Amino acid sequence: MLARATAATPWGIEALPVEIEVDVRFGLPQMQIVGLPDTAVRESRERVRAAVKNCGFDLPARAVVINLAPADLRKAGNHLDLAIALALLAAHEKIDGEHLAGRILCGELGLDGGIRPIRGGLAIADLGRRMESSEILLPAENAAEGAALDAVPVIAVASLPEAVEHLTARTVIEPARARPAEVLREPAAPDLSEVRGQETAKRALEVAAAGGHNLLFVGPPGSGKTMLARRLPGLLPPLSLAESVAVTKIHSLAGSRPPSGLIRTRPFRSPHTDTSTPGLVGGGSVPRPGEASLAHAGVLFLDELPEFRRDALEALRQPLEEGFVTVVRAQASLRFPARFSLLAAMNPCPCGHLGDERHECRCTPNMIQRYRARISGPLLDRIDLHVEVPAVRLDELKGPPGEATEAVAARVLAARERQLARFGKGAPLPVNAALSPTELERHCRLEEEAGKLLDRAFERLGLSARAMTRVLKVARTLADLAGKESIATAQIAEAIQYRALDRPVGG
Numbered sequence: 001m002l003a004r005a006t007a008a009t010p011w012g013i014e015a016l017p018v019e020i021e022v023d024v025r026f027g028l029p030q031m032q033i034v035g036l037p038d039t040a041v042r043e044s045r046e047r048v049r050a051a052v053k054n055c056g057f058d059l060p061a062r063a064v065v066i067n068l069a070p071a072d073l074r075k076a077g078n079h080l081d082l083a084i085a086l087a088l089l090a091a092h093e094k095i096d097g098e099h100l101a102g103r104i105l106c107g108e109l110g111l112d113g114g115i116r117p118i119r120g121g122l123a124i125a126d127l128g129r130r131m132e133s134s135e136i137l138l139p140a141e142n143a144a145e146g147a148a149l150d151a152v153p154v155i156a157v158a159s160l161p162e163a164v165e166h167l168t169a170r171t172v173i174e175p176a177r178a179r180p181a182e183v184l185r186e187p188a189a190p191d192l193s194e195v196r197g198q199e200t201a202k203r204a205l206e207v208a209a210a211g212g213h214n215l216l217f218v219g220p221p222g223s224g225k226t227m228l229a230r231r232l233p234g235l236l237p238p239l240s241l242a243e244s245v246a247v248t249k250i251h252s253l254a255g256s257r258p259p260s261g262l263i264r265t266r267p268f269r270s271p272h273t274d275t276s277t278p279g280l281v282g283g284g285s286v287p288r289p290g291e292a293s294l295a296h297a298g299v300l301f302l303d304e305l306p307e308f309r310r311d312a313l314e315a316l317r318q319p320l321e322e323g324f325v326t327v328v329r330a331q332a333s334l335r336f337p338a339r340f341s342l343l344a345a346m347n348p349c350p351c352g353h354l355g356d357e358r359h360e361c362r363c364t365p366n367m368i369q370r371y372r373a374r375i376s377g378p379l380l381d382r383i384d385l386h387v388e389v390p391a392v393r394l395d396e397l398k399g400p401p402g403e404a405t406e407a408v409a410a411r412v413l414a415a416r417e418r419q420l421a422r423f424g425k426g427a428p429l430p431v432n433a434a435l436s437p438t439e440l441e442r443h444c445r446l447e448e449e450a451g452k453l454l455d456r457a458f459e460r461l462g463l464s465a466r467a468m469t470r471v472l473k474v475a476r477t478l479a480d481l482a483g484k485e486s487i488a489t490a491q492i493a494e495a496i497q498y499r500a501l502d503r504p505v506g507g
């Protein structure tokens, strides 16, 4: 007897269908798997064999061939267990093969027949939507995540017998429901009002959020850089549904625990300085997304920037330029989305106290140069805003709370809407940070005095042409925040302030 079932395997952040054919005939009793089965899939055979037996299905000794198609697709073994087991039962006429048609069946089997969670539940649900499946069977732990898409009924199954009971309509299981939004609400993001003083740094966060600019904080330890950084996701506009789905797929693939529904808040990732290149941008034999992808649609915070491994920082160039990471494997290359706001922090010098009135800095200019030179030029080139964050004064710490996140986020949203209107809905990335040189010229109309100011600053500060471009983009965002089409001196003057690292050391 021949039986068929459909499972799915992760591919990038998506899931691809795997057709499983089980052929049972008289002959030498053995179970063979064909169709690029790697070790992981061969282990599946042992789990399936044990699970079927331990659930009390008595299968006669026959020759069994299991074919996995497409053959050239590397498959994650554990995703296929459930479908293989059910097709095996159908091929032995323990259940009617008709019950398997039109469904996607995914789950890892324990030896006792229990069904264990897998990665990428949301991507599988999305595949079911595209394939117009009638139903998807998923491990109980993945069901809420799959149901979040609200497209194809997702049935949570805890064991192989439960799956059989449901499919044969002996005990029908109701489709899982997405958890109500209240249950999903993640811990409230910290509020900007908690940061006392630091007006320039807070303003820089607002500008970064409004124009999609990357931002570097330079300041001594304890000045509140990390505290400020954590408040950036809350300033960004709410996630769109498409962004939410992409973020959930990425986290579902990478996380140790399946998400309990659609992720609705922007991610904040703060990888450690010794994170490896694959850790930062993704990789591995079964490719997993790295921190850059886990920060997709959110914030990647690189604290102590000069301490990061050089090769890892270099690897960030692709995501910073293209918004995705390419992971190349022998058979194919795949992409993980990785469009994030980069936020970095560093001390002004190796000891951290340069420019601090209360502590003496003993670093030589040479040491300071070397320390700063550790941040690679190409990375620095992608950072429009560098801002000094001085040690916070006591009277500031005791001062009244500042503006709340909500108020600043409203201005950010209005500025984003101006950009959207200007660049059009078709623009791949409708933010000022993504402006090309030609667009920059077209969209940045300088008032006369503003143009003169820019020229003078260019001469006097010795700004590079690159720095000039950054200043213009930021000035465009400042004008958008002010609700203005043309750029005035106030915007140019402010934008020039955000080039701390273009000034000579100690200047």
Ligand SMILES: Nc1ncnc2c1ncn2[C@@H]1O[C@H](COP(=O)(O)OP(=O)(O)O)[C@@H](O)[C@H]1O
Pocket (backbone or CB within 6 Å): 194, 195, 196, 197, 198, 219, 220, 221, 222, 223, 224, 225, 226, 227, 228, 392, 397
């Ligand atoms: N401007 C500030 N307003 C309120 N608290 C602050 C401020 N700056 C620092 N702190 C306090 O000091 C702690 C250390 O700040 P942190 O953000 O870790 O500094 P940094 O990252 O610059 O070393 C914070 O957790 C917070 O309690």
Ligand SMILES: [Mg+2]
Pocket (backbone or CB within 6 Å): 222, 225, 226, 227, 303
């Ligand atoms: Mg810190």
Ligand SMILES: [Zn+2]
Pocket (backbone or CB within 6 Å): 349, 350, 351, 352, 353, 354, 361, 362, 363
């Ligand atoms: Zn120092």
